[in-house]
Structures are given as structure tokens and as C-alpha cells.
Amino acid sequence: MEEVNLxxxxxxxxxxxxxxIEAYRKLKPTVLxxxxxxxxELLSDDTDENKFILVEKWESQAALDAHDESAHMVAADAxxxxFRAGPAVVKRASAAN
Incomplete structure (x- = not known):
């Protein structure tokens, strides 16, 4: 299986x-x-206090799918x-070998 980076x-x-930040702190232990x-991991944009980058790594697409369908993520998405200005933009990334 191939790892998934988001x-x-x-x-x-x-x-x-x-x-x-508080929403992330509440979710972090459950997600990990x-x-x-x-x-x-939630990173803060050093040039704009209203922007963040959430870095996620999952061992497989199936693990990510289960995460997306979990009750705590459905509640968080709702x-x-x-507090968000709009929908998050999700980018998949891979190691550049």
C-alpha cells in the first residue's frame, strides 16, 4: 500500500x-x-495570521477514507x-524521488 500525504x-x-487552533487541539489526539x-500537524502561515496548512500522512487510502467518515471528522467539518473563510483546499503530495 502506498502512503497518502495531504x-x-x-x-x-x-x-x-x-x-x-482550538478545533485542531481538540481533534489532534483523536486523529493521531x-x-x-x-x-x-497544523502549521501557521508566517506571513498571514488567518492562514494555516494542515499536514497529514496516512498509511493508506483506506485509512484516510475511514478518517474522513469518522464521527469526529463529520462533526468537525460541520x-x-x-470560523473558516471558505472550504479548505486539499492537495495530495508525494515524495520527490
């Missing part, structure tokens, strides 16, 4: 930065405990429009 570009509404989760 870069998730997030922009929050002005003044909602802390809500994004999921089978197949190898990395789940809540995120309250």
Missing part, C-alpha cells in the same frame, strides 16, 4: 484564528490515535464553516 490549506475569517494516521 497538504490542507485553510483560511479563517478575520478574528477567528484561535477558533481554528486513528489506525493508519502517521502525521497530523462546525468549521463557523
Amino acid at each position: 497538504l490542507v490549506f485553510i483560511e479563517v475569517k478575520p478574528g477567528k484564528r484561535n477558533e481554528q 490515535a486513528e489506525q493508519g494516521c502517521l502525521r497530523y 462546525h468549521s464553516p463557523t
